[in-house]
Amino acid sequence: MHQTLISAADLTAHIDDPAWVVVDCRHDLMNLAAGRGAYASGHLPGAVFADIETVLSGAKNGADGVFLGRHPLPDKDALAEALRDFGIDDTTQVVAYDAHGGMFAARLWWLLRWLGHEAVAVLDGGMAAWEAAGQPLTTEVRTRPRGSFSVRAPFVPTVTVREVLDNLESGKRIVIDARAADRYRGENETIDPVGGHIPGAKNRFFKDNLGPDGRFKDAAQLREELGALIDDPAAAIMQCGSGVTACHNLLALEVAGLPGAALYPGSWSEWVGDPARPVAKGAN
Known part of the structure; x- marks a missing residue:
């Protein structure tokens, strides 16, 4: 189980492993469509795309109308549904990556731990490390069976x-x-x-x-x-x-x-x- 970082070499050995799910978390705070566009242009084989704005964040205002920040935590049940759509089960090894030093991939890493999932790691060096290792990108979008992810007790604390x-x-x-x-x-x-x-x-x-x-x-x-x-x-x-x-x-x-x-x-x-x-x- 990988719980913090994973090297490009170790990910290469499991890139086609059905028990692993790779998630593309690329994003641009100044251009909110950039991440999805980058994914469409080329991504790691088998990777799914998780949008920071719509999947990895929640509503900017609470039910009382109070502003909660630019990227509040998503609703746990809504996030769990998205993870199931990605094909993630309770035993899936998840690997998150981006092209920004891990600044966005770490968000998914933390969120999964917040939902009680231990087997999640960030690709160390991101896309640059993957390509430097001579590994390919693809534009193919694979269809994965729906997962059975369940929300469990968090491993990480938050403060208000x-x-x-x-x-x-x-x-x-x-x-x-x-x-x-x-x-x-x-x-x-x-x-x-x-x-x-x-x-x-x-x-x-x-x-x-x-x-x-x-x-x-x-x-x-x-x-x-x-x-x-x-x-x-x-x-x-x-x-x-x-x-x-x-x-x-x-x-x-x-x-x-x-x-x-x-x-x-x-x-x-x-x-x-x-x-x-x-x-x-x-x-x-």
């Missing part, structure tokens, strides 16, 4: 905006922001019209988890780097712009052998939805 707000007073937990430094400091109004970060939050850009080759740094290096920020993973909260790239830091923590951190799903986009919530700017 209320808990993050309460933590400003208690200071019991550390908040780690996965956005780029300019967004964290409040200097990129194109992406974050209300710039800055949650007071007290520390910055760990998700790309810092990767080496020059686009693959994740090894466990020892990640443990050293992340351990310098986080004393106790169980007291850590991961957030980003909308709860997507924060999953990359959560995956890095798992690779490092530092499990237990929580995701704040609404992240910055939900936080600034209420102007009464405080905002900090600049380096922390």
